[in-house]
Each structure stands twice: as structure tokens, then as C-alpha cells.
Amino acid sequence: MGNAKERVITKMGNVTFEQLAKMEPKLLELEKIILNYKRKDGCINRVWYGQGGVKEKMSDLVGNYRIRYGGPRVLNDHVGYDVAYRHLYDSLPNCETECEDCVVG
């Protein structure tokens, strides 16, 4: 995980997160959730992995589980998914070591 607030640039193959976000602007809403994350919102791991979390929402927008099929192929396959996943995940702040949510699982 990278430092919060620091916008990372992610590129794999020939596509960047920026390019994906132009094809599917809702990806920027997910990035915003992460960049605006505050500790009081709860465990960052739950924000990411939890039900209705960022990872789940991301899967609806990019990759093989994209709900609204269509658009450029890269949005609908694993390359786009990997780029979006890495970009958003790398934008996450670290969870605190003593986080109760993480300890509980």
C-alpha cells in the first residue's frame, strides 16, 4: 500500500488508469473514495474488501465482471482490471497495526 493523498500513476501494457477513467469515469469516483478516506470511516481494509466496498464496485466497472458490457475491450478484460486494481489499491493508506477491525478479521 502506498501513502494516502499521494496520487500514483499506474500503467501496465499500454494502458494507464487515466485512460481507463476516461472510458469509465465512475472509476474516478472510486479513486475519490480512497483519496478522501479518513480514519474515522472505519478500517481501510473493510472499505476495500467489504461488502459494497471499493473492490466490489470496481469489479462492476472493469474486467470480466463489468456489468454494462461494451466500450473498449481493455475495459472488459483482465488488463484493465489489473491496472485499476493496482492503481486503486496502491492509493490506499496503510491500516494501523492495532486496528480492531483487522484483528477481528
Ligand SMILES: [Zn+2]
Ligand atoms: Zn484495519
